Amino acid sequence: MSPNHVTELVELLQLERLEDNLFRGQSRDIGTRFVFGGQVLGQAxxxxxxxxxxxxxxHSLHAYFLRAGDIEAPIVYSVERTRDGGSFSSRRVVAIQHGQPILNGSISFQEPEQGVEHQTTMPEVPLPEDLEPMRHLPPEELARLPVKLQRWLGIDGPFEFRQVWPRDDMHPVKRPPIQHIWFRLTAPIDDAAILHRALLAYASDFHLIGTATLPHGISYMTRxxxxxxxxxxxWFHRPFRVDEWLLYSFDSPTAQGGRGxxxxxxxxxDGRLVASTAQEGLIxxxxx
Structure with a gap:
């Protein structure tokens, strides 16, 4: 795996400042039909x-995806400085392409402080070294897919994933809506916590809504x-590094009304709960 993919992703999160509260980011074609949602989250x-x-x-980010992003066009991010209090700051971010918002988000920041502490226990799962890396499709199967999908499934990206319970998205079978996946960047990066949080925001969009399809024997590749x-x-809870192994544990409590x-x-x-996520998706x- 080449560190070039990691360098490209880190550069993608280095935005150009146009004005005090206006920034521009480029888009990266990773083989998806539209801009990958995690890219917009990380850049926002x-x-x-x-x-x-x-x-x-x-410490928290809440966003709505409003429109599909155009891979061929940059994205402008307009930031509203909603409030700066004694300990917290709030920001509203609108991601814009072709004059239209594609994402609205609210992000809250806090000065570090001490307080009460507890957390849930990490699931007991095999270590990443005991699991096989996710494999590419055989060339004959890959060749039958649309070109865009071939690129998405046929290249190594900046993150490595190892599934505790591997799943074949080409031939999905029904199973409970729970999965555990280890992941990390494929090359080391510097220590800046700001960068690690932006990269986790990017990675947090992988595999999440797909968990809601597991009980139904379908996947994003089902025609x-x-x-x-x-x-x-x-939500960010504790310090972490995205270039070290992290366990992403998913569940889906409900699907209904075309949504999951x-x-x-x-x-x-080492078992520390470093972040939590939630997502609703159209299915x-x-x-x-």
């Missing part, structure tokens, strides 16, 4: 962070299935 967080006292750390993320929530809800907990290798199964 990076934009908001540039308007906040660097001593204040992001008559339409899927799209509708919103995304992310998925939740995630992200643990460090439509069309007849015929």
């Amino acid at each position: 967080l990076a934009a908001a962070q540039q308007t906040v006292d660097p001593m204040r750390e992001a 008559n299935v339409q899927m799209a993320s509708l919103d995304h929530a992310l 809800l998925a939740r995630g907990q992200i643990f460090s290798r 439509r199964v069309r007849n015929g």
